[in-house]
Every structure is written in C-alpha cells, then in structure tokens.
Amino acid sequence: MTTEPAAPTDAPPDRLSVDPASRHYSEAALTRGVGVRFRGAERSDVEEYCVSEGWIRAPVGKTRDRKGNLLLIKLTGPVEPYFLTSASAADGN
Numbered sequence: 001m002t003t004e005p006a007a008p009t010d011a012p013p014d015r016l017s018v019d020p021a022s023r024h025y026s027e028a029a030l031t032r033g034v035g036v037r038f039r040g041a042e043r044s045d046v047e048e049y050c051v052s053e054g055w056i057r058a059p060v061g062k063t064r065d066r067k068g069n070l071l072l073i074k075l076t077g078p079v080e081p082y083f084l085t086s087a088s089a090a091d092g093n
Helices: 027-032 087-091
Strands: 015-017 034-038 041-043 048-050 055-064 070-076 079-083
Touching: 027 034, 048 079
Parallel strands: none
Antiparallel strands: 015 048, 034 041, 034 079, 048 055, 055 070
C-alpha cells in the first residue's frame, strides 16, 4: 500500500464521513483509504471533512457523548484529502 497521493484527476469526494449514519458516508471511498492533510500536517484521527468549506471534525481525546459516540470538535483550515491506493489497486487489478 502506497502513501503517495493518487493522480490529480482521481480525487476523493469534497465531503466525507466515517459514520455510516451520515449522508456523506461513502463505503467505496473508505475502502480505498483516504488520507487527510490538514494545515500541512497528516491527520489520522479525522472523522469527517469538507474541502470546500475548509474544516475537519476530529475527536477530543477519549470523551464520549451521551449516546456513546466520540465527542468531536470542528477545526477550520486548509484540507487536502487524497486516496491511499489507486483506483486500479482497489479494483483488484
């Protein structure tokens, strides 16, 4: 598995969430693996992001809300998502 960004024409969605209950959840994109560069640093704890609005949602430690979900904070700044694998590798070719 490579950690280099994929080709420019092969871009991840503008908005993506890892929560299956969200309307921005995309299993196809998550299967390929999506990396996020936020403010120039790699982030591995991103739960949701939006490139056009320039924000990510990341957990605040191990704190949970009353429903048992991680408590998330919204951070603003430049967001650069990329696929961890190419489209052909994800198809099994």
